[in-house]
Amino acid sequence: MDSRRRSFLAGVGSVVTGALAGCPGLLGRDTEGNGNNSTGTGVEGAEVQVPETVENTYPQYQYDAANTGTVPDIAGPTGAITSLFEFGRSSFTPGHRMGSPSLRDGRLYLTEGRIDSTGDSGTFVYAVDAVDGTRQWATMYRGTNAAGPTAVTDELVLATVGDELVGLDAATGIEQWSFDRPATSGIAVDGDTVYVVGRENGSSALYALSVGDGSLEWSTSVDAGTDPVTPAVDGETVYTGGEALQAVDATTGETRWRAEYGVTAPATVTGERVVVGSGTTVRVFDRADGSELWSNDVETYGNLESPAVTNPPAVTDDTIYAVADRGLTALSLTGSQQRYTVEMGVNGTPVLADGYIYLFGIGQLTCRAASDGSSEWTYGTEQRTSSQGAAPVIADNVAFFPAERLYAIAG
Numbered sequence: 001m002d003s004r005r006r007s008f009l010a011g012v013g014s015v016v017t018g019a020l021a022g023c024p025g026l027l028g029r030d031t032e033g034n035g036n037n038s039t040g041t042g043v044e045g046a047e048v049q050v051p052e053t054v055e056n057t058y059p060q061y062q063y064d065a066a067n068t069g070t071v072p073d074i075a076g077p078t079g080a081i082t083s084l085f086e087f088g089r090s091s092f093t094p095g096h097r098m099g100s101p102s103l104r105d106g107r108l109y110l111t112e113g114r115i116d117s118t119g120d121s122g123t124f125v126y127a128v129d130a131v132d133g134t135r136q137w138a139t140m141y142r143g144t145n146a147a148g149p150t151a152v153t154d155e156l157v158l159a160t161v162g163d164e165l166v167g168l169d170a171a172t173g174i175e176q177w178s179f180d181r182p183a184t185s186g187i188a189v190d191g192d193t194v195y196v197v198g199r200e201n202g203s204s205a206l207y208a209l210s211v212g213d214g215s216l217e218w219s220t221s222v223d224a225g226t227d228p229v230t231p232a233v234d235g236e237t238v239y240t241g242g243e244a245l246q247a248v249d250a251t252t253g254e255t256r257w258r259a260e261y262g263v264t265a266p267a268t269v270t271g272e273r274v275v276v277g278s279g280t281t282v283r284v285f286d287r288a289d290g291s292e293l294w295s296n297d298v299e300t301y302g303n304l305e306s307p308a309v310t311n312p313p314a315v316t317d318d319t320i321y322a323v324a325d326r327g328l329t330a331l332s333l334t335g336s337q338q339r340y341t342v343e344m345g346v347n348g349t350p351v352l353a354d355g356y357i358y359l360f361g362i363g364q365l366t367c368r369a370a371s372d373g374s375s376e377w378t379y380g381t382e383q384r385t386s387s388q389g390a391a392p393v394i395a396d397n398v399a400f401f402p403a404e405r406l407y408a409i410a411g
Helices: 003-012
Strands: 082-087 102-104 107-115 121-129 135-142 150-152 156-161 164-169 175-178 183-190 193-200 203-210 216-221 237-241 245-249 255-259 268-270 273-278 281-286 292-297 319-324 327-332 338-343 351-353 356-361 364-369 375-380 393-395 398-402 406-410
Touching: 102 150, 102 393, 107 150, 107 156, 121 156, 135 164, 150 183, 156 183, 164 183, 164 193, 193 216, 193 237, 203 237, 245 273, 273 319, 281 319, 351 393, 356 398
Parallel strands: none
Antiparallel strands: 082 406, 102 107, 107 121, 121 135, 150 156, 156 164, 164 175, 183 193, 193 203, 203 216, 237 245, 245 255, 268 273, 273 281, 281 292, 319 327, 327 338, 351 356, 356 364, 364 375, 393 398, 398 406
């Protein structure tokens, strides 16, 4: 048992769970607006659609294990926009942030990292009602303020807390298992297995764990460098990278192929192709043998000193949507043709639903038409910090996005 867990158990005796069921979130429903929001002409006159329930499932970062960022059979908010709720601390504190949530059975699951006025840090894992923001349970870990993305299955919530991967009961928040080796990347869940990159004997390793009990199925060395990316999985193969793009057998951990290109964003797998960000270049590889099919530079606008594609592109059957240097570039998947590029003023992880792209960055969520990148609306907040790679969750007529608070909007 490590010192962080001892501190937690000594401080509260058990996980913070059942006593909080039904308690309100730290901030309630906001009906006033904040004056930072705008809608484009394409949605003038649209009626606000406030859901009575949220029945969709958004199980993990970028929706699926392949990191496609494409949500099927969902129409997100595209009309007049209103706030459903804000969840989190009422005051802004340096070092305080929310992680990218997951969604299942009407609940959002997310992490919150805090540093209090005395300098003590802690990470909370929450279950929150997706309609009104009431807190269902909370589990606290001391000694870290990391806030990574979560994943949710039928029974468990998976989260990285600092460098520890834990599995919590989705109904109660009680910890069911923890992995005893440091985890340094986001997680990808495919069926009964969760994949994560961590550190082992001073080197990077890719781990495959049982979702049910956290037991190690296999591990293999990977050349991930100091900033490993979240794995992507297509059922048979796991793709990860850092110093190079590597494809690993999902069952055995044996390396299938390796492409000698630095990887700056998690891979996205679609059909027979693997798409990665490599600096300011998008590269597309053959899934079977790792041969490079084509590459194309994305547009940069001089906004950042070292621009790069650092978030996974959203990918459909025919188009790649990549973000770098606060600009959005759309490329043909089957060739390197550039469909369009637009400057947005924000970086973010793109999520695609029903012909619209949703991105969150620099305190605002923006909705753009996937066909040409034109702006539909922007929902602004007063916050300017978020976890690296934080991405929105899109469901029918609603969107959730994490900054120093969790924001929920409908339209």
